[in-house]
Amino acid sequence: MFGLDAIELARIQFAFTVSFHIIFPAFSIGLASYLAVLNGLHLWTGRDVYLTLFNYWKKIFAVAFGMGVVSGIVMSYQFGTNWSVFADKAGPVIGPLMGYEVLSAFFLEAGFLGVMLFGRDKVGARAHFLATLMVALGTLGSAFWILSVNSWMQTPQGHAINDVGQFVPVDWWAIVFNPSFPYRLVHMVLAAYLTTALVVGAVGGWHLLRDRAHAGARTMFSMAMGMLIVVAPLQIFAGDLYGLNTLEHQPAKIAAMEGHFEPHPEGGAPLILFGIPDADNERVAYKVEIPYLSSLILTHDLTSPLPGLTDFPADERPPVGIVFWSFRVMVALGFAMLGLGLWALVLRLRGTMYDRRWLHRAAIAMGPAGFVAVLAGWITTEVGRQPWTVYGLLSTNDSVAPVEAAAVGASLVAFILIYFTLFGAGTFYILRLMGKRPDGGTPMRDLGPTRAAGVTPAPAVDDTFIPAE
Amino acid sequence: MILDLAFIWAGLIAFAVLAYVILDGFDLGVGILFPLMRTEADKDLAMNTVAPVWDGNETWLVLGGGGLFAVFPLAYAVIMPALYVPIIVMLLALVFRGVAFEFRWRTRRAKFLWDLSFFGGSLVATFAQGVALGALVQGIAVEGRAYAGGNWDWLTPFSVLTGVALVAGYAMLGATWLVMKTDGPVRSVAHRLSRWLGGATLALVGLVSLITPFLNPLYLERWFTFPNALFSAFVPALILIAAYLFHKGLREGRDTWPFLSALALFVLSFMGLGISFYPYMVPPSLTIREVAAPDESLWFLLAGALVLVPMILAYTGYAYWVFRGKVDPAGGYH
Numbered sequence: 001m002f003g004l005d006a007i008e009l010a011r012i013q014f015a016f017t018v019s020f021h022i023i024f025p026a027f028s029i030g031l032a033s034y035l036a037v038l039n040g041l042h043l044w045t046g047r048d049v050y051l052t053l054f055n056y057w058k059k060i061f062a063v064a065f066g067m068g069v070v071s072g073i074v075m076s077y078q079f080g081t082n083w084s085v086f087a088d089k090a091g092p093v094i095g096p097l098m099g100y101e102v103l104s105a106f107f108l109e110a111g112f113l114g115v116m117l118f119g120r121d122k123v124g125a126r127a128h129f130l131a132t133l134m135v136a137l138g139t140l141g142s143a144f145w146i147l148s149v150n151s152w153m154q155t156p157q158g159h160a161i162n163d164v165g166q167f168v169p170v171d172w173w174a175i176v177f178n179p180s181f182p183y184r185l186v187h188m189v190l191a192a193y194l195t196t197a198l199v200v201g202a203v204g205g206w207h208l209l210r211d212r213a214h215a216g217a218r219t220m221f222s223m224a225m226g227m228l229i230v231v232a233p234l235q236i237f238a239g240d241l242y243g244l245n246t247l248e249h250q251p252a253k254i255a256a257m258e259g260h261f262e263p264h265p266e267g268g269a270p271l272i273l274f275g276i277p278d279a280d281n282e283r284v285a286y287k288v289e290i291p292y293l294s295s296l297i298l299t300h301d302l303t304s305p306l307p308g309l310t311d312f313p314a315d316e317r318p319p320v321g322i323v324f325w326s327f328r329v330m331v332a333l334g335f336a337m338l339g340l341g342l343w344a345l346v347l348r349l350r351g352t353m354y355d356r357r358w359l360h361r362a363a364i365a366m367g368p369a370g371f372v373a374v375l376a377g378w379i380t381t382e383v384g385r386q387p388w389t390v391y392g393l394l395s396t397n398d399s400v401a402p403v404e405a406a407a408v409g410a411s412l413v414a415f416i417l418i419y420f421t422l423f424g425a426g427t428f429y430i431l432r433l434m435g436k437r438p439d440g441g442t443p444m445r446d447l448g449p450t451r452a453a454g455v456t457p458a459p460a461v462d463d464t465f466i467p468a469e
Numbered sequence: 470m471i472l473d474l475a476f477i478w479a480g481l482i483a484f485a486v487l488a489y490v491i492l493d494g495f496d497l498g499v500g501i502l503f504p505l506m507r508t509e510a511d512k513d514l515a516m517n518t519v520a521p522v523w524d525g526n527e528t529w530l531v532l533g534g535g536g537l538f539a540v541f542p543l544a545y546a547v548i549m550p551a552l553y554v555p556i557i558v559m560l561l562a563l564v565f566r567g568v569a570f571e572f573r574w575r576t577r578r579a580k581f582l583w584d585l586s587f588f589g590g591s592l593v594a595t596f597a598q599g600v601a602l603g604a605l606v607q608g609i610a611v612e613g614r615a616y617a618g619g620n621w622d623w624l625t626p627f628s629v630l631t632g633v634a635l636v637a638g639y640a641m642l643g644a645t646w647l648v649m650k651t652d653g654p655v656r657s658v659a660h661r662l663s664r665w666l667g668g669a670t671l672a673l674v675g676l677v678s679l680i681t682p683f684l685n686p687l688y689l690e691r692w693f694t695f696p697n698a699l700f701s702a703f704v705p706a707l708i709l710i711a712a713y714l715f716h717k718g719l720r721e722g723r724d725t726w727p728f729l730s731a732l733a734l735f736v737l738s739f740m741g742l743g744i745s746f747y748p749y750m751v752p753p754s755l756t757i758r759e760v761a762a763p764d765e766s767l768w769f770l771l772a773g774a775l776v777l778v779p780m781i782l783a784y785t786g787y788a789y790w791v792f793r794g795k796v797d798p799a800g801g802y803h
Contacts, residue, residue, distance in 0.1 A: 063571045070567035073530060073531055073563060074564070077534050079545075080537075080545045081556055087545050087546045087549070088542050088545075089542075095535070095540065095770075096540075096762075096766050096769050099532075103781065106528045107525065107528050111781065111784045113525070114521030114522055114788050114791075115521070115791055118520065119792070122791050164614065168763045168765065168766070401546075402616055407620045415561070422564060423568075429572060
């Protein structure tokens with residue numbers, strides 16, 4: 001179908017369904033924590049604005065979470081429907097980890113979701129806060145286990161191979177805490193928090209543009225910008241550590257990210273800012289580079305050797321163009337997030353954070369940046385793992401299910417049509433919810449002409465708010 | 470070892486699948502009956518009876534799939550490609566109905582579309598699950614460690630029959646659930662439907678049970694030779710008792726009886742299936758032991774399951790308890 005064979009179709013289908021899926025958890029992990037914080041702050045301070053914001057974001061969370069659940073069920077079956085050989089071989093190692101994800105995380109979030117959404121009047125404020133906390137814990141637990149699974153596929157250890165070719169567990173501790181796992185878990189959770197902070201910031205900015213005195217808009221904008229300035233630098237630091245880890249365990253991936261075809265045995269590798277990787281001729285055309293910087297970043301000196309793609313056989317190299325570009329998109333967005341956070345910090349210190357409309361516009365423009373960065377990052381790491389499913393041990397070509405191309409092609413078309421239609425509608429509804437003002441906050445213009453032009457001192461309380469989480 | 474890990478896990482997976490079938494069964498059933506609710510208010514009320522719990526219900530499906538992957542990876546690797554079409558259809562149908570829970574409250578103009586999506590998704594997902602079950606019962610071709618049949622092997626008159634039977638069964642669960650959880654017009658519609666759906670389910674389950682033993686000599690031997698037949702006769706006898714209580718509860722206006730009897734009907738039918746299958750996981754070729762992961766995998770997850778499953782049951786029970794009793798039509802957060 002479409003001149004593609006069964007394995008290419010299965011790869012496209014997995015890439016499509018998992019890319020769509022990750023958008024929802026990337027948002028709901030952060031948003032669940034944000035909801036728990038809002039709920040907790042309301043309980044602690046008794047201020048109405050937190051409950052107003054909680055109820056506002058709760059509705060958005062419900063829509064996003066529903067889409068995450070149904071697109072996630074698809075993932076748990078796709079290992080079998082399309083990658084059954086992989087499932088048979090890797091199941092004894094990664095299956096139990098996914099089992100723990102379901103038992104410890106999915107049930108927790110789904111079980112308490114109903115109470116969180118519908119049950120406040122029935123269970124009281126305290127139990128309702130606990131339910132919200134359980135939902136947040138569940139989303140984080142799910143990140144823990146699924147990142148462990150994926151990290152084991154990137155940096156497998158702690159296993160043996162039995163006589164029918166299955167990976168079998170030998171040391172569970174080594175499997176769960178495989179070398180890349182801690183870095184990748186931190187990187188992903190921070191990414192989810194950044195994604196949520198950017199969305200909350202954009203919504204806050206949107207409503208500040210309409211009414212800069214709106215208490216709800218001020219509070220969420222302040223919280224989001226505070227989160228950004230704390231988490232964005234942490235994320236850049238964590239990303240750097242993860243890069244060093246990848247250099248140690250998956251040097252071919254790093255070479256593709258950097259666009260280094262030639263190795264640099266004496267160090268001093270330049271950082272290629274931009275260029276067009278040409279895999280056939282093993283070079284990067286039109287490149288703009290900074291001398292020595294790549295070596296400085298990756299080895300922290302100028303003389304340690306750095307591998308290049310030509311160190312690896314041609315059929316064991318990842319597709320360099322995709323990895324090279326997706327990595328740059330992610331990094332550029334990461335620094336843009338830091339920039340937004342710094343700008344907001346400076347204006348906050350000057351006391352003009354709620355008044356500078358260009359800051360609010362920039363926050364709106366950056367609203368989707370987290371999603372794009374998360375997708376770009378996952379594309380970098382997953383395409384960079386190719387041509388393997390279990391790095392260095394099981395090739396993608398040897399993992400695929402014996403399903404005919406016609407069936408896979410038909411299901412792929414169905415997934416594309418249905419996901420775009422239904423999740424497109426969901427995105428539209430979420431945007432419409434975001435376009436409504438969180439009620440409860442009293443806009444100044446409604447208070448009458450005597451105060452309309454002035455600045456009321458009341459919302460200034462928000463300025464002293466400590467960035468949460 | 471006295472207790473074999475693979476068999477403990479077979480029991481746990483069977484429990485997860487059963488939990489899924491009865492829990493998501495009633496909320497899929499409410500979806501199947503959705504067009505029969507006459508007014509907007511009735512539709513809203515019917516949906517609100519399941520809105521707080523459907524996420525948790527569907528998580529058992531993830532446990533069924535994920536658990537199979539974890540402890541019986543070979544069964545997972547054989548069954549999923551064999552049932553490719555019904556599984557994918559089921560997953561997509563679940564997307565349609567799952568999003569409808571929130572989407573239909575977000576629009577006035579397109580609300581009817583999401584009502585349709587909720588109904589169609591529930592109906593198709595149920596039918597696909599029934600077809601998948603029938604296809605598994607009739608047997609899957611295996612060579613080496615892989616599925617050896619084609620794209621359409623699952624499609625037979627028998628699998629279509631099991632699909633129809635499951636639609637009737639889930640609709641019965643949904644109707645009796647609504648009898649238990651609502652008052653007024655929704656209850657009276659559901660009450661009338663329950664009687665009819667209960668009869669249809671019983672007839673279809675009976676038909677499937679009559680055909681099943683002749684699909685595979687193993688099933689025939691299991692059900693009709695002495696002394697197994699004594700034990701096997703237990704299940705049909707208990708089914709008749711459940712049917713009687715179902716009928717009595719409806720007639721006497723005891724609103725929880727029909728639902729509980731319907732649950733019993735499902736549990737008993739499920740046990741009947743278990744009796745047919747044992748000791749196979751993928752009939753007619755792979756046994757539970759053959760498809761099991763190594764003991765190290767089974768131990769590792771079992772340790773967690775022994776702690777976590779009781780906790781899950783406890784807080785799931787709590788969530789149901791919070792939303793106990795007849796649903797207030799004015800409730801809901803929307």
